[in-house]
Amino acid sequence: MLADVEPFSIGSVNASFEKMFSSDVALVDVEVIFYPRKNEVALAFKYGTLQYWQFWDEGGRKQFIDALSRYKEDFANQRLITNTNRSRAIYGTAEGRCEWKMLNLSISATYCSSPVIGLGYRFVGNSPYFTTFQNEAKEETGLNPTGVSKSNSFTMYFNRAQGEDLARLFDQAYLLELLGGKTSQNSPEASKDVYVEK
Numbered sequence: 001m002l003a004d005v006e007p008f009s010i011g012s013v014n015a016s017f018e019k020m021f022s023s024d025v026a027l028v029d030v031e032v033i034f035y036p037r038k039n040e041v042a043l044a045f046k047y048g049t050l051q052y053w054q055f056w057d058e059g060g061r062k063q064f065i066d067a068l069s070r071y072k073e074d075f076a077n078q079r080l081i082t083n084t085n086r087s088r089a090i091y092g093t094a095e096g097r098c099e100w101k102m103l104n105l106s107i108s109a110t111y112c113s114s115p116v117i118g119l120g121y122r123f124v125g126n127s128p129y130f131t132t133f134q135n136e137a138k139e140e141t142g143l144n145p146t147g148v149s150k151s152n153s154f155t156m157y158f159n160r161a162q163g164e165d166l167a168r169l170f171d172q173a174y175l176l177e178l179l180g181g182k183t184s185q186n187s188p189e190a191s192k193d194v195y196v197e198k
Helices: 056-078 161-168 170-184
Strands: 008-018 027-036 040-045 051-057 093-095 095-101 110-112 116-124 127-134 152-159
Touching: 008 040, 008 161, 008 170, 027 170, 040 161, 051 056, 056 093, 056 116, 056 127, 056 161, 056 170, 116 152, 152 161, 161 170
Parallel strands: none
Antiparallel strands: 008 027, 008 152, 027 040, 040 051, 051 095, 093 116, 095 110, 116 127, 127 152
16 A cells, blocks of 8 residues: 555546447547555546446556557557557556446446456557557456456557556656645645744
């Protein structure tokens, strides 16, 4: 545990997701939330009929940053390949955690899985994107074993600028800086005036 502080939003980024019944992608706003007690960052977004929270631990965030750096180098040196099966996890995989629930239901259970996330890239038309591919994984809560047995697979698409925006929010030094501000605000001493008599 880094600090006994409630989760808090640290910003938002844009990412694209595949459109239903289309080969194109659509831009989605993704909220980025820091969980200091677990040293995790969650990407919160709506996709289809579901609300997702995709959690990245410190090791996974570092893998994302390293993979993005390798992608930008391959992009600059024109080394990208168009074979999706080969490029989907060309920069490795990260262990993830995912929670999700149905939208537009007054009572909706939150499900959980521990998917493997591939780090790579994919072309959409003539445009390459850095991607994270979340594989299907077994649902772990057991809340509805006959109805929900696994999490869905999906791909998040980032152009280079969008990837860099998320990499900045994934950076551990930046998160610790934000946390330092939060812990000083929450300290009882921070609300007191200090007076030194001469």
